[in-house]
Amino acid sequence: QITLKESGPTLVKPTQTLTLTCSFSGFSLGAGGVGVGWIRQPPGKALEWLAVLYWNDDKRYSPSLKNRLTINKDTSKNQVVLTMTDMDPVDTATYYCAHSRLAGNWYFDLWGRGTLVTVSS
Amino acid sequence: SYDLTQPPSVSVSPGQTARITCSGDDLPNRYAYWYQQKPGQAPLLVIYKDSERPSGIPERFSGYNSGTRVTLTISGVQAEDEADYYCQSSDSSGTVFGGGTKLTVL
Numbered sequence: 001q002i003t004l005k006e007s008g009p010t011l012v013k014p015t016q017t018l019t020l021t022c023s024f025s026g027f028s029l030g031a032g033g034v035g036v037g038w039i040r041q042p043p044g045k046a047l048e049w050l051a052v053l054y055w056n057d058d059k060r061y062s063p064s065l066k067n068r069l070t071i072n073k074d075t076s077k078n079q080v081v082l083t084m085t086d087m088d089p090v091d092t093a094t095y096y097c098a099h100s101r102l103a104g105n106w107y108f109d110l111w112g113r114g115t116l117v118t119v120s121s
Numbered sequence: 122s123y124d125l126t127q128p129p130s131v132s133v134s135p136g137q138t139a140r141i142t143c144s145g146d147d148l149p150n151r152y153a154y155w156y157q158q159k160p161g162q163a164p165l166l167v168i169y170k171d172s173e174r175p176s177g178i179p180e181r182f183s184g185y186n187s188g189t190r191v192t193l194t195i196s197g198v199q200a201e202d203e204a205d206y207y208c209q210s211s212d213s214s215g216t217v218f219g220g221g222t223k224l225t226v227l
Contacts, residue, residue, distance in 0.1 A: 046219075046220045047158075052215070052216065060214060063214075104152035104170040105211040108154075108166065110166075114163055
């Protein structure tokens with residue numbers, strides 16, 4: 001059974017760097033055709049894809065946020081870490097990590113429950 | 122990058138058929154995926170690879186790709202289907218989600 005859980009601060013100040021950890025079980029990032037992605041959702045708004053890390057350590061970032069994002073994995077801990085620099089109140093959102101699978105194209109078949117991050121001074 | 126466009130809202134009565142569309146210029150070259158999101162919950166995959174249904178998703182959910190438009194169809198809509206629905210597609214450079222459609226069951 002695949003599970004994912006996001007963890008990190010619930011409140012960050014403007015200009016600070018946000019670090020979020022996705023802890024997962026039930027699969028290995030060493031297995032082909034597997035990835036972990038991050039998606040966020042501001043309150044009352046749509047989903048926004050942020051980044052994805054694939055089993056071969058290939059990484060992709062949202063073009064609009066790529067200068068602020070870094071995604072890495074710790075295979076031994078079954079974790080994927082996302083950092084976002086220079087946080088702003090507009091970055092207030094629920095941040096989800098999700099298991100990504102390749103079937104045709106890449107998609108997200110299982111999601112964590114999400115963690116709400118508020119950016120405020 | 123590219124955009125996926127969805128209608129903001131769709132309303133149907135129980136038992137009717139709901140159709141939610143997603144338009145994008147690159148959709149003829151990509152597969153589409155659909156997610157259901159109920160208030161306070163994480164998204165749930167309901168359709169993958171245009172028309173495939175994951176295990177556990179009711180047969181009333183179906184999808185098809187007709188070129189630059191993909192459609193999620195919910196036949197015999199039930200009250201529990203009221204939710205936001207998002208389409209998604211990807212290519213080698215990344216992923217994009219549509220703006221979401223709120224399905225209201227009258």
